[in-house]
Amino acid sequence: MENSGEIVRLENVKKAYRMGMNDVPVLKGINIVVKKGEFAGIMGSSGSGKSTLLNLLGLLDVPTEGKYYLIDREVSRLSDNRLAELRNSCIGFIFQSFNLFPHLNVQQNIEVPLVYAGVPKHERNRISSELAEKVKLTHRLKHRPTELSGGECQRVAVARALSNNPSFLLADEPTGNLDEKTSAEIMELFKTLHREKNATILMVTHNPELKPYFDRVIYLRDGRVVGEEEFGA
Numbered sequence: 001m002e003n004s005g006e007i008v009r010l011e012n013v014k015k016a017y018r019m020g021m022n023d024v025p026v027l028k029g030i031n032i033v034v035k036k037g038e039f040a041g042i043m044g045s046s047g048s049g050k051s052t053l054l055n056l057l058g059l060l061d062v063p064t065e066g067k068y069y070l071i072d073r074e075v076s077r078l079s080d081n082r083l084a085e086l087r088n089s090c091i092g093f094i095f096q097s098f099n100l101f102p103h104l105n106v107q108q109n110i111e112v113p114l115v116y117a118g119v120p121k122h123e124r125n126r127i128s129s130e131l132a133e134k135v136k137l138t139h140r141l142k143h144r145p146t147e148l149s150g151g152e153c154q155r156v157a158v159a160r161a162l163s164n165n166p167s168f169l170l171a172d173e174p175t176g177n178l179d180e181k182t183s184a185e186i187m188e189l190f191k192t193l194h195r196e197k198n199a200t201i202l203m204v205t206h207n208p209e210l211k212p213y214f215d216r217v218i219y220l221r222d223g224r225v226v227g228e229e230e231f232g233a
Helices: 050-057 080-090 106-116 121-134 150-162 180-197 208-213
Strands: 006-019 022-035 039-043 065-070 091-095 168-172 201-205 216-221 224-230
Touching: 006 050, 022 050, 022 224, 039 050, 039 180, 039 208, 050 168, 050 201, 080 091, 091 150, 106 121, 106 150, 121 150, 150 168, 150 180, 168 180, 180 201, 180 208
Parallel strands: 039 201, 039 216, 091 168, 168 201
Antiparallel strands: 006 022, 006 065, 216 224
């Protein structure tokens, strides 16, 4: 798989959780490939396995069976410390609830991953200022999350996710707490990142109205991939 251009490959991935004396299967043999520069959506109803799949893709959990290749490296059996290193360096997370630090201003929130990475202050300031401009928040750098709209908070979250120049963005229902107009603005931001930065984006959503934004949608049901739809966006 070396130099394959694939960011993510799941091969027959299964995940079961122990409940008392029984193993309860949640993922039942998932096969997915996401290539560099692809904007892919993952859709399914409640209970389809979306959250479990998201945790595996984000290296927050590991498969019971099967293999997960991240940028040509098999990561399913790495240590917790190594998984944490890869999670921090390779994946940019964007959540439905924003997960911003309320006591930090916009610039400081964007810089959080850079602080953990040990990036010098002057370089952090440069990167955060550039990213704030990209998400159209330069005029809000010194404001705290409580002074921002929901859409602005999500823009901060997007900028923060980009700060370490990750291999791909993993977005969990990023428009779930936003109104229709703001949701469209955030999706247009993702499309711009995809188009201008060739960003690889995996987005979990239950909203079928978002399908036209994606290059491809992967459908889950009962822990299995039951179909795909390409849009050539």
